[in-house]
Amino acid sequence: MSEQRITISLSSLFSILLIVVLLVLLWQLQSLLILLMISVVLAATLSPIVNWAEGRRVPRWLAVIGVYLALIGGFVGAGVLIGPTVVEQTDRLITQIPVYSEALFNWIQGLALRLNTSHPELVPQLVNPQALTNWVIRSSQQVLLRSFGLTKNIVGALFSVILILLISGYMVAGSKTLLQGFVQLFPQPWDRRLLAQVKPVSQRMGGFIQGRVVVSAILGVVTTVGLNILGLSEVSLALGVIAGFTNLIPFVGPFLGAIPALIVSLSMGGVTWLWVLLLFAIVQNLESYILDPLLVGSSVNIHPLYQLLAVFGGTQVLGILGAIIVPPWIAGAAVLLENLYIRPKRIAEARIERARNEESSAIDKDFVPTTR
8 A cells, every 4th residue: 555645835834824823813802803893884884974975075084073973972962861761760670670570470370370270389390480580680691791791891891982983983084095905915806806895895784784773763762652651651761772772683682672571561460561562563563564674675685594693693702792793794794795706606607508508509500400
């Protein structure tokens, strides 16, 4: 038997070593990379507004400053107007978690007894309100820790927000220079191809976030008003904010936002929970059939399963924050995949098929049957 020798050139070994070093470096700089991901999404969201202002002869730098000041002012104004009430009602919700879990336990127990009366003594063993309360608290803490894992304290959180605003603002202001410098790293013709994909990728990512924010704000207001009418006025604003914020998460967000309101309504007794369930069903249909087609449209344009996997993957890595920023990145990656691989592949296959048809037609013309 002849021995096979595997030889590795010095350049290959150097390339492998370089890749390993880059992976280690990226892992060490993961917090900065996450901030860059958020900054890119924010820049893609605000770029259309800046471009609109620049098209009306407003200097780009002035348009960037004005847009970011308006954004900061909007958040500060919302915090001043509804912030204290939201904090107060949220604190009330947290302190009442044992009461809500007890009400949920009683409802589940009553439902189980109606469905199965043969072994009623097993119901308290299957559903433990204390264990349910502890599970809710632990799960909420884990999600929040993942969401705010980028920062260790309030100062760190404030620094991260300022850094995101500065990076995204610089991206919007000097986008042309940044992009031209970036694509120069790639050989021809990939530099021109990638530069041509910047606009559709930015439109896809920015359009997704713009639509989700507007839809979530509208649904948050509708939910707050509806819960107030149904008798949950003491916590309606907090529940509306929760429903609006979770609605930023595709697919699972509306269901997550409905859970707290349903649990609170169960503690009120009667059929209030049915009216709350009907309210969220109406809100969900309003989003699915009216608001999403009008405001979001086909901004994502990828299979729902991939969007769902993006939400779950982002949640596992970054918590709620990941569930919001990862889907736009998947949408942008889908644009690159469509324009740089799938569409050229289809064009090439069509050309091959056309060439085969032409060749077959030429053979048929050359073939002349002989008659006797």
